Amino acid sequence: MTGTASLAWFAHHEFRLAWRDWLSMLTAGKRRRARVVALAFLAFAVFMHFVAYSVVAQFAEIEVDADRGTLVVITGCALLAWSLMMSQAMESVTRAFYARSDLDLILSSPVIAQRVFAVRIATIAASTMLMAVLIAAPFINVLVWRGGARRLAAYGVVLAVGAIAAAMSVALTVALFRTIGPRRTRLAAQIVAAVIGAIFVIGLQMAAIVSYGTISQIAFLKSETLVAIVPAFESPAWLPARAILGDTQALLAVLAAAFTMLGASIVIFSARFGEHAIAAAGVSEGRTGQRGRYRTFRTASPKQMLRRKEWTLLIRDPWLASQTLMQLLYLLPPALMLWQAFGWGVDDLVLLVPVLVMAAGQPAGGLAWLAISGEDAPDLVHTAPVPAHWIVRAKFEAVAGGVAVIFAHSSSRWRSHRHATPSRRRPALPPRCCPPP
Amino acid sequence: MNQHKPLTALEIRGLQKNFDRPAVDGLDLVVRAGEFYSLLGPNGAGKTTTLRMVAGLLRPDAGTIEIAGIDALADPVSAKQVMAWVSDEPMIYDKLTPFEYLEFVAGLWRIEPSVAEARSSELIGWLGLGPHAHERCEGFSKGMRQKVALAGALVHDPSLIILDEPLTGLDAGSARQVKTVLRKRVAAGGTVIMTTHILEVAERMADRIGVIAGGRLIAEGTLDELRRRAGKGDTSLEDTFLALVAEQAEAA
Numbered sequence: 001m002t003g004t005a006s007l008a009w010f011a012h013h014e015f016r017l018a019w020r021d022w023l024s025m026l027t028a029g030k031r032r033r034a035r036v037v038a039l040a041f042l043a044f045a046v047f048m049h050f051v052a053y054s055v056v057a058q059f060a061e062i063e064v065d066a067d068r069g070t071l072v073v074i075t076g077c078a079l080l081a082w083s084l085m086m087s088q089a090m091e092s093v094t095r096a097f098y099a100r101s102d103l104d105l106i107l108s109s110p111v112i113a114q115r116v117f118a119v120r121i122a123t124i125a126a127s128t129m130l131m132a133v134l135i136a137a138p139f140i141n142v143l144v145w146r147g148g149a150r151r152l153a154a155y156g157v158v159l160a161v162g163a164i165a166a167a168m169s170v171a172l173t174v175a176l177f178r179t180i181g182p183r184r185t186r187l188a189a190q191i192v193a194a195v196i197g198a199i200f201v202i203g204l205q206m207a208a209i210v211s212y213g214t215i216s217q218i219a220f221l222k223s224e225t226l227v228a229i230v231p232a233f234e235s236p237a238w239l240p241a242r243a244i245l246g247d248t249q250a251l252l253a254v255l256a257a258a259f260t261m262l263g264a265s266i267v268i269f270s271a272r273f274g275e276h277a278i279a280a281a282g283v284s285e286g287r288t289g290q291r292g293r294y295r296t297f298r299t300a301s302p303k304q305m306l307r308r309k310e311w312t313l314l315i316r317d318p319w320l321a322s323q324t325l326m327q328l329l330y331l332l333p334p335a336l337m338l339w340q341a342f343g344w345g346v347d348d349l350v351l352l353v354p355v356l357v358m359a360a361g362q363p364a365g366g367l368a369w370l371a372i373s374g375e376d377a378p379d380l381v382h383t384a385p386v387p388a389h390w391i392v393r394a395k396f397e398a399v400a401g402g403v404a405v406i407f408a409h410s411s412s413r414w415r416s417h418r419h420a421t422p423s424r425r426r427p428a429l430p431p432r433c434c435p436p437p
Numbered sequence: 438m439n440q441h442k443p444l445t446a447l448e449i450r451g452l453q454k455n456f457d458r459p460a461v462d463g464l465d466l467v468v469r470a471g472e473f474y475s476l477l478g479p480n481g482a483g484k485t486t487t488l489r490m491v492a493g494l495l496r497p498d499a500g501t502i503e504i505a506g507i508d509a510l511a512d513p514v515s516a517k518q519v520m521a522w523v524s525d526e527p528m529i530y531d532k533l534t535p536f537e538y539l540e541f542v543a544g545l546w547r548i549e550p551s552v553a554e555a556r557s558s559e560l561i562g563w564l565g566l567g568p569h570a571h572e573r574c575e576g577f578s579k580g581m582r583q584k585v586a587l588a589g590a591l592v593h594d595p596s597l598i599i600l601d602e603p604l605t606g607l608d609a610g611s612a613r614q615v616k617t618v619l620r621k622r623v624a625a626g627g628t629v630i631m632t633t634h635i636l637e638v639a640e641r642m643a644d645r646i647g648v649i650a651g652g653r654l655i656a657e658g659t660l661d662e663l664r665r666r667a668g669k670g671d672t673s674l675e676d677t678f679l680a681l682v683a684e685q686a687e688a689a
Contacts, residue, residue, distance in 0.1 A: 383521070
């Protein structure tokens with residue numbers, strides 16, 4: 001490796017690309033927007049500090065020697081942050097594998113590819129940590145303001161959790177590559193990322209609903225049942241929580257463990273990162289062999305054609321499957337809560353209607369965004385002899401049609417179930433005015 | 438193809454488009470019906486911008502565009518009905534097969550399904566896409582994608598077809614297939630306007646050649662007319678083109 005192609009030089013290159021990508025995403029490539037975006041960020045940061053004050057200011061006085069219940073709540077919050085960071089890091093790692101971009105250049109250049117990929121993994125970890133720090137900063141700042149400088153340790157824990165999430169996401173993605181191959185990993189990694197990101201929140205919410213009839217995770221984390229079964233007070237499981245509370249030794253232990261894990265992940269996996277990236281690029285460029293059904297051309301108006309095209313593309317989009325899955329997963333807790341609250345007491349409709357509204361609304365938002373924002377062949381549709389507003393309208397109609405199908409399917413299932421089975425209603429209770437004998 | 442056939446396929450007058458600087462600067466251009474017209478020019482000369490305005494993808498700042506006698510700015514839908522556009526970067530739907538793509542395009546142009554299906558089969562055969570006609574396009578090479586896009590442009594039988602660098606990146610076999618299809622098109626009475634940097638293609642295929650530089654048409658005519666204009670005698674189009682562009686640069 002030459003002097004110019006050192007690790008630091010590559011790191012600078014990677015960060016410059018990441019920074020420009022990020023800036024371009026925010027400003028849509030228009031430099032003039034940078035000032036507006038900066039002001040919007042500032043306003044958002046101020047707003048978030050107010051939100052953080054209302055949420056965490058009351059906890060600023062908690063001491064390092066907090067009880068086990070408090071440690072459970074703090075550890076639960078850290079795990080929640082970890083699951084979200086893990087999800088984001090998996091997305092980044094998968095994208096790094098499948099985006100061909102500069103792969104040819106790197107692998108054909110006279111540098112040691114392993115070092116370049118080591119920097120790339122480190123960049124993914126750094127961007128995950130940076131994002132986590134940005135989100136956590138208002139809450140930590142409020143804790144520092146109200147509880148003193150020792151609360152700055154929370155920043156260290158956020159970095160550590162980010163490093164662990166990045167290390168684990170690289171390991172998990174590579175494991176998927178080796179077990180199911182690059183072709184299936186593309187979709188599987190998306191689904192796993194979605195499930196990891198959602199499962200902890202959903203699990204806590206569902207446990208809270210089942211145990212206490214509330215959707216609040218905190219209520220469940222504070223519960224005596226949970227506190228009774230968690231590890232003992234001296235367990236290293238509480239190190240992150242103690243570190244957040246300002247225990248310096250705990251913080252150093254957590255940071256050491258996290259960065260050792262990240263370092264090990266970089267050393268172990270960077271060697272084969274290029275190999276996997278080539279395999280992934282081969283999948284994205286190679287023939288998939290997926291064949292369409294042959295059928296004769298059907299008569300359709302341009303609007304019908306546009307709608308049909310949207311439906312076909314949406315159905316065949318594997319990324320959509322993971323997004324829809326995540327949206328549906330998030331619907332489980334409210335559906336369970338509604339079922340708990342009303343399922344046995346009132347007509348099925350009370351349960352069904354809100355769940356259907358949510359079930360239709362969530363995917364509708366996602367589908368609408370996909371359909372309206374993305375057009376694979378803009379030149380074609382804009383040079384077609386149809387008015388421009390037809391194109392957008394047809395896309396809306398396609399999405400509305402998809403949602404209508406969800407409604408129709410769910411309603412018909414409910415209707416047939418209702419006719420086939422006797423009422424699930426509980427036997428009528430005696431009137432309150434007449435106590436049972 | 439239209440029954441009523443106007444003499445002029447495309448007429449552009451005083452066309453202007455500014456981005457940071459003038460990209461097209463008062464361009465006048467007339468392409469006769471039934472001719473193969475090649476538009477040449479150095480990088481950034483305004484060729485693609487001009488053609489994108491003709492295709493209805495960009496709104497001009499000033500000027501008029503008539504396609505087969507139809508005012509393309511006042512009645513874009515009617516103008517688009519008789520025209521097709523193929524860009525240098527073929528943008529097709531990865532998740533559709535070539536047949537599904539052609540069915541979609543035919544639907545947009547309101548072509549009778551039985552007619553469109555027969556024409557699609559014919560085009561797929563001409564362009565050598567037969568073995569892949571029912572595979573999704575996501576794994577196709579650039580050449581195959583370009584051929585699918587070209588089939589899409591021809592399936593509705595336009596009287597004017599505009600191609601921006603259609604041969605870039607194609608292998609020799611694919612390039613020959615595309616050229617053959619375009620020749621057939623012109624032989625059948627269609628009009629083709631094509632930009633290219635491969636001057637040999639323009640030299641061999643074009644009835645007339647236009648040279649654009651600095652957003653203006655600096656020379657136009659048959660190859661012989663251009664040679665005379667450049668004072669280059671019996672030289673290749675490459676020499677003639679370079680002499681014309683150099684002359685314009687000096688004048689500017």
